[in-house]
Amino acid sequence: MGEESVFYAIKVEIADVTSKTLAFSKQKTMYGGKHIAAGDAIFLFASENQGGQGLMAKGVVTEAKPVPRKPGLDRQTPRVSIAVKQTALAKKRLGRGELRPFDRWNDGRPETELNFKLYRQATNKIVGISERAAAFLERHFG
Numbered sequence: 001m002g003e004e005s006v007f008y009a010i011k012v013e014i015a016d017v018t019s020k021t022l023a024f025s026k027q028k029t030m031y032g033g034k035h036i037a038a039g040d041a042i043f044l045f046a047s048e049n050q051g052g053q054g055l056m057a058k059g060v061v062t063e064a065k066p067v068p069r070k071p072g073l074d075r076q077t078p079r080v081s082i083a084v085k086q087t088a089l090a091k092k093r094l095g096r097g098e099l100r101p102f103d104r105w106n107d108g109r110p111e112t113e114l115n116f117k118l119y120r121q122a123t124n125k126i127v128g129i130s131e132r133a134a135a136f137l138e139r140h141f142g
Contacts, residue, residue, distance in 0.1 A: 020085065029125060036080055038063045042059055042126075064080055066080055
């Protein structure tokens with residue numbers, strides 16, 4: 001899972017899955033997610049913890065602003081606010097249930113990378129993903 005991130009995924013509560021433009025404020029970042037910028041490709045996962053179904057759509061980041069750190073706190077997870085233009089809806093289901101069996105963390109499979117980065121911890125977050133994981137996700141948009 002040490003591959004360079006060239007794409008991103010976000011797991012988050014999505015109130016209106018039909019909206020073509022989405023905004024996500026003060027999102028936690030992990031695995032290189034803090035480097036997200038306007039123009040980057042992103043895959044949107046509707047968080048099952050908030051009633052979502054997993055992979056929902058893909059899009060392009062139209063705006064990304066780092067959230068300033070709070071003074072006086074030594075350890076803080078970087079946070080970013082982003083806006084996304086949705087470009088396609090997923091045609092095949094992919095969520096926690098489909099990724100759960102892929103738990104051999106060093107097997108190099110894109111399914112395992114996604115399970116590790118999105119579901120090993122329950123929190124919503126923006127993560128960097130490898131080109132191989134992005135290619136795997138693209139197959140869900142047929």
